[in-house]
Amino acid sequence: MNCEDYREAIAADPSFDGGAGHLTECAACQAYRAEMQVLDETITRALSLEVPDLHMPELPELTASTSDNVVALPKRKWVSPTWFAVAATVVVAALLGVRLIGTGIEHESLADEILAHLDHEPYALRVTDVAITDERLNSVVAADVAQVDRSVGLISYAQSCVINGHDVPHLVIQGERGPVTILLMPEEMLDGPESIRGDSINGVILPVGNGSIAILGESEEDLEKIERQVLKTVVWST
Amino acid sequence: MQSSKAATERRQRFDQYVGVYHQDMYRYAAWLSRDKAIAEDVVQESLLRAWKSLDALREESSAKQWLLTIVRRENARYFERKRLETVDIDNLTASQAALLAEQPNEELDDMRQAIYELDDDYREPLVLQVLMGYSTNEIAEQMELKQGAVLTRLHRARAKLKEHMARQ
Numbered sequence: 001m002n003c004e005d006y007r008e009a010i011a012a013d014p015s016f017d018g019g020a021g022h023l024t025e026c027a028a029c030q031a032y033r034a035e036m037q038v039l040d041e042t043i044t045r046a047l048s049l050e051v052p053d054l055h056m057p058e059l060p061e062l063t064a065s066t067s068d069n070v071v072a073l074p075k076r077k078w079v080s081p082t083w084f085a086v087a088a089t090v091v092v093a094a095l096l097g098v099r100l101i102g103t104g105i106e107h108e109s110l111a112d113e114i115l116a117h118l119d120h121e122p123y124a125l126r127v128t129d130v131a132i133t134d135e136r137l138n139s140v141v142a143a144d145v146a147q148v149d150r151s152v153g154l155i156s157y158a159q160s161c162v163i164n165g166h167d168v169p170h171l172v173i174q175g176e177r178g179p180v181t182i183l184l185m186p187e188e189m190l191d192g193p194e195s196i197r198g199d200s201i202n203g204v205i206l207p208v209g210n211g212s213i214a215i216l217g218e219s220e221e222d223l224e225k226i227e228r229q230v231l232k233t234v235v236w237s238t
Numbered sequence: 239m240q241s242s243k244a245a246t247e248r249r250q251r252f253d254q255y256v257g258v259y260h261q262d263m264y265r266y267a268a269w270l271s272r273d274k275a276i277a278e279d280v281v282q283e284s285l286l287r288a289w290k291s292l293d294a295l296r297e298e299s300s301a302k303q304w305l306l307t308i309v310r311r312e313n314a315r316y317f318e319r320k321r322l323e324t325v326d327i328d329n330l331t332a333s334q335a336a337l338l339a340e341q342p343n344e345e346l347d348d349m350r351q352a353i354y355e356l357d358d359d360y361r362e363p364l365v366l367q368v369l370m371g372y373s374t375n376e377i378a379e380q381m382e383l384k385q386g387a388v389l390t391r392l393h394r395a396r397a398k399l400k401e402h403m404a405r406q
Binding site: 012016039040042043045046047049052054057060106174 | 256285290349353364368392402
């Protein structure tokens, strides 16, 4: 692979992970890749519009004449990037695990809700070498909730999310095998660690003080190492 | 007419999909139409159509792609019905302008405007890839294109955005 081929591939998909041999030898392409990943981070943020509350239309009672099968199922080919495969697995796991009461979704367990939540933010799971700013980190992890030391790893994503009715800092750090999700849940007290498992994702919810921290990554990621790192670098404020 | 139990189960299944994918449906519709008000209309119509054709969905793992396909077709129908004219970036309606004024951030405003100005042919595959997590193969299926054409469009879309941002 030469520079032109590599740059075409990376511009079409910044998560492209081929051409490793060329990349290690070409500083210019390394810089180009980093530049495209920064650009994509901005694109992702720009595209992520606020979504208004759902107004469910009045759904007609179905009879034979109103049932409408006009939309054919698209065929799926599972050749997607790794981070999408993770998200797709989470979808399946989440759909199998949730149940509905009224118009809201209630989950069987905290683990199920976490898996379902990850599917809502697949763009968080991107491979990148660009860290979020201190300003962003501090706006998501409020000082009266927790302190997060940067040595936890390269923090590439931070968003305040709602888990089990509580605002929860949702962070992503770059692991050795891909992005790793960390959810800081100061109000979720557990009796002991709980495992979270999917086909290509696994994780754990660790009781920490009066709260808990969820850590999820790809199956091949050394999560125990990251767990130790998280426990050393995250401190509850209360 | 369905039995009461079957109808309840069907409704629960539908609510489950809507709960999980409503945000994706709205964002996809918003970037296809480039108008928040139209996006809400398109999502409403799409939900109705999905409700009527829910029995066509056999695999739960295909639910997202199935719903986004419905959104895409409803958006096309909406524009066909209204026969909307090309959007003039200097003369936007309030709901078009609202899409660009999403967050008070200069860099994001610039990027959002650059995405807004992309041709539909470039903007849609970018949204599917970046926001929806589609592979280039899946984008090719959704847009009924060859994979090579998708790669070219994605490459050009990013080149245009990069050029736009460099000018700012």
